[in-house]
Amino acid sequence: xxxxxxxxxxxxxxxxxxxxxxxxxxxxxxxxxxxxxxxxxxxxxxxxxxxxxxxxxxxxxxxxxxxxxxxxxxxxxxxxxxxxxxxxxxxxxxxxxxxxxxxxxxxxxxxxxxxxxxxxxxxxxxxxxxxxxxxxxxxxxxxxxxxxxxxx
Numbered sequence: 001x002x003x004x005x006x007x008x009x010x011x012x013x014x015x016x017x018x019x020x021x022x023x024x025x026x027x028x029x030x031x032x033x034x035x036x037x038x039x040x041x042x043x044x045x046x047x048x049x050x051x052x053x054x055x056x057x058x059x060x061x062x063x064x065x066x067x068x069x070x071x072x073x074x075x076x077x078x079x080x081x082x083x084x085x086x087x088x089x090x091x092x093x094x095x096x097x098x099x100x101x102x103x104x105x106x107x108x109x110x111x112x113x114x115x116x117x118x119x120x121x122x123x124x125x126x127x128x129x130x131x132x133x134x135x136x137x138x139x140x141x142x143x144x145x146x147x148x149x150x151x152x
Contacts, residue, residue: 082139085139110134110137110138111137114133114134114137117133118130118133118134118149118152119152121133122149122152127149127150130149130152131145131146131149134148134149
């Protein structure tokens with residue numbers, strides 16, 4: 001038994017030594033620590049939050065642009081309504097007065113009676129009232145009405 005012990009003891013010590021070296025030199029757990037997991041989770045949540053903010057800002061900008069810039073179809077529809085309104089005014093002016101009306105700067109014809117009334121108002125110093133009357137009658141913008149009144 002003594003001989004067996006002399007042979008096994010160095011073998012057991014050698015196996016224990018090899019196991020100890022192998023355990024010490026092998027790489028540790030490749031998993032992440034709790035702090036690394038928390039940092040990764042925080043970075044992912046932050047990226048999702050930023051993406052949501054960018055998406056909300058883009059949607060808000062699109063809504064704002066849609067309200068401030070009408071589409072081309074809306075502009076065309078408005079222009080068609082303006083032309084139809086001016087045609088109706090022209091027909092009423094030529095049928096009511098029997099004259100070819102006076103042309104304002106915008107190209108629509110005015111009733112001869114309206115043109116005479118505007119001239120009288122300008123001569124009496126009532127330019128502002130004349131501009132208001134012209135705008136109401138022709139649905140023209142302020143700049144066009146002002147230019148027309150100043151030419152009288």
